[in-house]
Amino acid sequence: MTLHAVDDIDEAIDATKSFLFPFELRQWLRMALVVFFIGGGSGTGGVQNVGQLSNVGGDGTGSPSAGEFSLTAPLESLPAVPNPAFQVGAPVPAEPSSLANEIGSAVVIAAVVGFLVVALLFAYLGAVMEFSFTQSLISQEIHVRQYLGRHKGNGLWLFGFRFVLGLVFLTLVVAALAAVFVVAGGNLQNPSASVLIGSLGIVAVSLIGLVVVYGLINGFTNVFVVPMMIQRGDGLVAGWRQLGGSLRAEPKQYLAYVFFSVVLGIGVSIVGTIAALVAALIVAIPFGIVGLIVGFGLSTVSQTAGFAGGAIVFLLYLLVMLVVANMIKAPLQTFLRYYAMLVLGDIDDALDPIPEVRRELRSEESV
Template sequence: MPLHAIDDIGDAIDATKSFLLPFAAKTWLKLAVVVFFIGGGGGGFNGLQNVGNFGGQDQPADGGQSFPDGAPTTVDGVLAEFGTELFVIIGLALSLVLVFALLSNLMEFVFVQSLVSREVHVRRYLRENVGNGLRLLVFRLALTALSLLLVVGFLYTVFVTAFGGNVDNITVEGVFAILPLAIVFFLVVGLFQGLATGFTNMFVIPMMLTSDRGVLASWKRLLGSMRRNVKQYLAYLAFSVVLAIGVGIIASILGFVATVLVAIPFVLVAAVCWFFSHWVGLAGGTLVLALFAVMVVLFVLMLLLVTSLIQVPLQAFLRYYAMLVLGDIDEPLDPLPEVRSDIRADEFDDGEPPAADGV
């Protein structure tokens, strides 16, 4: 039995080229925006894990005695003085994180639908996939919550069993004694999180898009297919890791080159501005500092655009590869029947498969 994970690599390259070539600036720019949002695989809500520390990182060790005279010197005093403002800031931060998270999950469907239809209509696809995006966001939040619960449960169990539930019993020797078990545990949790996220992105999202199934129903259908085709899915997993590493290396090299190329004109302009400001005696002035700030912002925006453009063909290749493998393993789940037919017809000079022997 052929391994589709091997056979479909070339087809994924052909599908990517047929979608992105000939080059169309408008299409690539739209896809760059989409890829920017999905770059973290739904990572827009990862910031939720850090929001709880907002505003509390730099408290002095003396309980707040470094406040100037007349200012509150206790936590209760700070909350009484600034509580409303802190809650407003935290609420705004959470709102921004959730909005970005929702956009990230919606853009997953926009990207996949663009690959399937080979047309890019960002606003239309966003409207059509609001429900899918919300369901995916809830699933990912639940998955993250489950991982956090496992970690908290593990830490609490270790604290009770190894240290008797007493902070005073925690020693360096005790920590090093449980370190191997902790490493294994976190590797298992990380592997679980990574596999669930990766298979959701590569298989479940296309299944949701091309059928009426939700996240859980798609996962149930996928698990059934995996039980019947263990060898094929394991082969995909192995080759997808290798391809992802290769794509990451290519992206890093191109990203470094892009950073240098994008930085050159900004550095030259900054050098001219610096020499000119010294020549006219404005060095360190507000106008010069504002100009440098604008240049830094423009540089960052330009670099984000260029790196997103670099990611467009790389991410398209990985998604096409996964969807082609899925369709070859389990034909009823195929999200790319038209793309598959077109690229495989092109493999033959006359556009038709060769006649069978004896015909």
């Protein structure tokens, strides 16, 4: 039996060459922008516990620290204070520590909400860009704004699907971790070694299985269902229904695709990493020279100016490397996506998302 996952590798390379070459800078920059969004992104940060400001001026135990005012005589022995601010019923100003806690809590909440809004917006743009990327490969033309407007509805469906899938995955992961607590008898501080090892082993296997299932569902949606939604006009649910029938009819072909796509993905990652490192070194040479000139030049004015100038040059270097790295990823991701669509069309002609590209490739091969 012919395995399409093997036969279509060379054609995927040819399709990538036909799409991206001869080299055009504007086309590659557009692809780099799209690849940046579909590649996703993450950021980490931390917020210190501003509630600890309430301990300022003390040792944290409730007793005054050195240099603080403290009462050394009973209140009855103190002279009366005529200031009305100390009389019964006078308003007492809020403690600075309480005000600091309230401000700190507001800042934390605002930061969390802002992060969530940005993350959701980025996730939605990533979903729409999936359709823009695939549409570009199908039509062999790149029109970012045009495709964004055309597929904003489909992008919303994909965003919702990913959101629900992520929630389900997270819920199952939490449930698997909670199972350790239940199996250990509700006491993780002193469980028996055999029970703990056994439960951890079960949880580890369960987590690996969940990751595999999640990866397959998400991956098949991106490389198979999204092209079907574009080419056939199917909705996301209808696309998965069509794909499910094909999966049941040709399980060996899809299993072969999964295996070879993983192998090719590893190879592509290695190639991309090496290329990015080489590019980083090459780009670092001119930026390093400019940074030294700017840093030393401005340091004659002040050390702060020299440091600021060098920092600006370094930030520009990072920005250029971000663009270069995504330009390197563009042909690699194009190859993997063409490979998936070629395999899908060979397995099931009715689901072929790139019939024109396929005919062009095979007509060139027959010449």
